[in-house]
Amino acid sequence: MQxxxxxLLKIFVSSTDVVDHHCLYETIIRKAKEYxxxxxxxxxxxxxxxxxxxxxxxRYCELVEKFPIILEFIDEAEKIxxxxxxxxxxxxxxxxxxLVATEDLNVLLVKKGDTKQ
Numbered sequence: 001m002q003x004x005x006x007x008l009l010k011i012f013v014s015s016t017d018v019v020d021h022h023c024l025y026e027t028i029i030r031k032a033k034e035y036x037x038x039x040x041x042x043x044x045x046x047x048x049x050x051x052x053x054x055x056x057x058x059r060y061c062e063l064v065e066k067f068p069i070i071l072e073f074i075d076e077a078e079k080i081x082x083x084x085x086x087x088x089x090x091x092x093x094x095x096x097x098x099l100v101a102t103e104d105l106n107v108l109l110v111k112k113g114d115t116k117q
Contacts, residue, residue, distance in 0.1 A: 005104065009073040010099075
C-alpha cells in the first residue's frame with residue numbers, strides 16, 4: 001500500500017441525514033465496506049457549522065439529536081475516486097448541505113492488528 005498513490009476521502013454530513021429511510025453516514029460506511037475500501041471511520045463532531053452557519057454541538061446530548069458527522073476513508077486513489085462517484089447521487093439529493101473532499105496521503109505505516117485473542 002505504501003508504494004501506491006493513496007487518498008483520503010472526507011465527507012461532512014449531519015447525523016439526521018437519511019437515504020432510503022436509513023442513516024446516511026451508516027449507509028455510506030456499509031457501502032464502503034462492500035466496495036472494498038481499505039478503511040473507514042465515522043466521527044461524531046462535538047461542535048461544528050457549515051454554510052448554513054448554524055452551530056451544532058453535543059454539549060447537551062439529551063436535548064440535541066442533530067450533530068456533525070465526519071466520514072473518513074483511506075485507500076488507493078483510483079478506488080477512492082470510484083467510490084466517491086458511486087455515492088455522490090446520495091449526497092446530491094440531501095436537502096441540507098454536505099461537503100466532500102479528497103487529499104493525497106503519504107502513508108508511513110500500515111500494520112494489521114492481531115485478530116487472535
